[in-house]
């Protein structure tokens with residue numbers, strides 16, 4: 001059996017008295033795109049932070065390509081594209097240098113870029129259509145262009161697992177279509193992609209599978225299965241946490 005790119009096993013995360021993730025389990029195979037859908041506060045960012053090893057679960061375990069989150073970060077085996085809000089746009093750094101950081105991970109610029117690094121950066125810029133902006137400062141780009149640059153950085157990293165936190169927020173239709181094509185191409189070349197998105201209509205085109213999250217994993221299945229009205233009502237209707245009957249049971253439909 002192929003080792004999953006990502007294996008989340010019964011993970012619970014708490015911030016003091018708030019349970020942000022409650023016994024979440026999810027496995028993602030190489031070559032698959034999984035959509036992560038949930039309301040504000042449903043735990044999507046916490047799930048990403050947990051996968052990145054930035055938040056420690058109170059119970060449960062996360063493996064990336066069979067190893068720990070710490071090992072994955074050391075090896076650059078997981079690439080993270082944050083929501084734009086998380087980035088300081090005043091930082092004076094050019095587009096090409098931002099993408100180059102994908103080649104060095106946590107080492108920063110300790111070693112000099114090699115020809116293979118430069119080639120990977122140029123290929124990644126080309127893939128997202130940002131070659132013409134390579135010498136611009138990142139702060140001088142539009143929101144959609146910045147998204148493309150951060151996706152290019154993740155591509156340059158050549159990580160087997162990519163985490164994309166709302167890549168379509170605030171981008172125009174053309175950019176969304178272009179990014180969808182890039183994500184599908186990444187999956188076709190063997191990458192696993194977990195992508196948080198509020199765009200439900202684009203889900204079938206983007207994803208092989210999807211999950212509905214409301215602190216618990218409510219539904220995991222094909223995009224069509226997840227988009228069924230009764231399933232969407234679970235995630236977007238009355239808050240399960242507020243329901244007198246308590247949170248609904250996990251339904252594995254795959």
Ligand SMILES: Nc1ncnc2c1ncn2[C@@H]1O[C@H](COP(=O)(O)OP(=O)(O)OP(=O)(O)O)[C@@H](O)[C@H]1O
Nearest residue numbers: 015018019020038039040041042043044045046047
């Ligand atoms: N550092 C923190 N300390 C305390 N509570 C937190 C912290 N971070 C998140 N939470 C809480 O944990 C829950 C999940 O938050 P999280 O940011 O993971 O949700 P989200 O689905 O990413 O939301 P959004 O779509 O708004 O970004 C929320 O109730 C939130 O208030």
